[in-house]
Amino acid sequence: MPNQRQFMMINNLKIAEIAGGEGEPILLLHGWGATADLVWPLAERLIPLGYCVHAIDLPGFGESEIPKSPWGVIDYAKFVIAYLNVRGVAMTHLFGHSFGGRIGLVLGSEYAARFGKIVLANSAGIVVPKSVTQQLRLHAYKTLRQGLSQVGAGKLAEQLRAAYNKRYGSTDYQQLDGILRESFLKIVNQDLKEYALRVQRPTLLIWGDKDEDTPLSYGQTFEKLIPDAGLIVHKGAGHYSYLEHLPETVRIMDYFFKTV
Numbered sequence: 001m002p003n004q005r006q007f008m009m010i011n012n013l014k015i016a017e018i019a020g021g022e023g024e025p026i027l028l029l030h031g032w033g034a035t036a037d038l039v040w041p042l043a044e045r046l047i048p049l050g051y052c053v054h055a056i057d058l059p060g061f062g063e064s065e066i067p068k069s070p071w072g073v074i075d076y077a078k079f080v081i082a083y084l085n086v087r088g089v090a091m092t093h094l095f096g097h098s099f100g101g102r103i104g105l106v107l108g109s110e111y112a113a114r115f116g117k118i119v120l121a122n123s124a125g126i127v128v129p130k131s132v133t134q135q136l137r138l139h140a141y142k143t144l145r146q147g148l149s150q151v152g153a154g155k156l157a158e159q160l161r162a163a164y165n166k167r168y169g170s171t172d173y174q175q176l177d178g179i180l181r182e183s184f185l186k187i188v189n190q191d192l193k194e195y196a197l198r199v200q201r202p203t204l205l206i207w208g209d210k211d212e213d214t215p216l217s218y219g220q221t222f223e224k225l226i227p228d229a230g231l232i233v234h235k236g237a238g239h240y241s242y243l244e245h246l247p248e249t250v251r252i253m254d255y256f257f258k259t260v
Contacts, residue, residue, distance in 0.1 A: 005036075005063060010082050016063035017056045017083075021047035024116075024257065025092035028055040029080070029100030032124075032184070035062030039097060041243060045250040051257075054092070056083060058100075060180050070182035073190055077106040084114060093257050097121045097242060098214060102187065105195045108226075112200035119253055121206040121242040122214045125192035126221060196225040203229040204256050206249060208237030 005016040018036050026046060028039040036055035043053035057064040059071070059079060067075070080103060084092065093116045096104035101123025108118050203226050207219035216233065223231040232252060234241040242249045 005057075007063075008086060010086055011079065013059055013065045013067065015056060015059065015065070015083065017054060018043070019052070019054045021050075021052045023050035023052050025052045025054065025089050026257070027080070027084070027089075027092045027094050028053060029094070029096040029103055030055070030058065030061070031098030031100055032187075033061065034097075037062070038240075038243075039095065039100075041246055042095065042250060042253070045246070046254065049250075049254050054087065054089070060183065066179055067183070068179075070179050070186055072183070072186040073102050073106055073192065074110075076103050077110065080107060081111055081114065090114070091116055093117050093119075095119045095121070095253070096123065098124050098239065099187070101125060101214075102192060105192045105199060105222075108199035108201050108203065109195045109197075115201050117257055118199070118201050118203045119206060119256065120203060120222070121249075122208060122211050122239050123205070123218065123222065124188075124214050125196070126214075126218050127189060127191035193221070193225055196222050197227075199226045199229075201228070202256075204252070205229055205231040206234070206242055206252070207231065208234050208239065208241030208244065210236060211239045211241065213239040 005018055008015055008017065016036070018040055020043065026043075028036070028042060030036055030039045035057050039055050043055060046053055058076060060066045071079075084090075091114055094104055094107065096102075096119070098121070101120040102125045104118055104120050104123065105125050107115060203222075205219045205222055205226075207216050209216050219231050219233070223229050234245045234248070237244040
């Protein structure tokens with residue numbers, strides 16, 4: 001099934017989507033730096049089971065335009081609601097991977113009436129406190145950079161910033177600039193545990209026990225926080241556990257969505 005994109009304008013942004021099938025709607029949200037293509041393998045198996053599947057390139061990724069200003073998770077959640085309004089989808093099931101899971105936590109707590117059941121795969125959304133060593137290193141860096149700027153050594157201060165980010169910044173951060181880099185900082189520094197506590201829809205958590213980006217401990221934490229949640233662990237799988245165990249994931253989702 002070809003991933004044929006259609007385009008629309010939402011809040012003055014050109015947005016790309018892939019959609020197909022008939023039946024109960026499901027919205028698929030990809031992770032940071034990815035596109036709808038990375039979740040579409042789910043759609044190719046769900047559509048024959050009687051679902052209408054929507055997948056979008058989130059703003060700033062794939063063929064969708066970058067937001068005009070830095071966005072946080074709340075902004076992306078509001079965008080998803082705007083997309084559903086444009087498409088005339090009153091209620092849908094939701095699948096979110098990683099960053100898409102962050103958005104799903106906000107949607108499930110703030111816009112629960114728009115969703116049936118929620119599946120979060122290897123979801124991000126937990127901020128781990130920095131170690132004492134990391135805190136001291138960051139403090140020393142900021143102090144030195146500020147001192148260089150104050151004495152007029154702006155070029156050295158910028159070189160220090162670049163060197164620090166290259167050594168200690170995440171790969172995602174290093175690959176970004178401008179608005180998306182500012183958005184990334186807002187997003188990764190927002191802890192969403194309080195939203196998890198208020199998720200009002202039945203939620204299924206799917207994880208890989210070898211995930212190094214969003215460890216299994218995140219899934220275990222969300223299982224405790226979300227009022228109606230269950231956790232399924234794919235043994236030996238990493239951050240893309242839903243793709244590594246695609247047929248099993250689809251069977252689980254289909255059963256979950258169709259049970260009362």
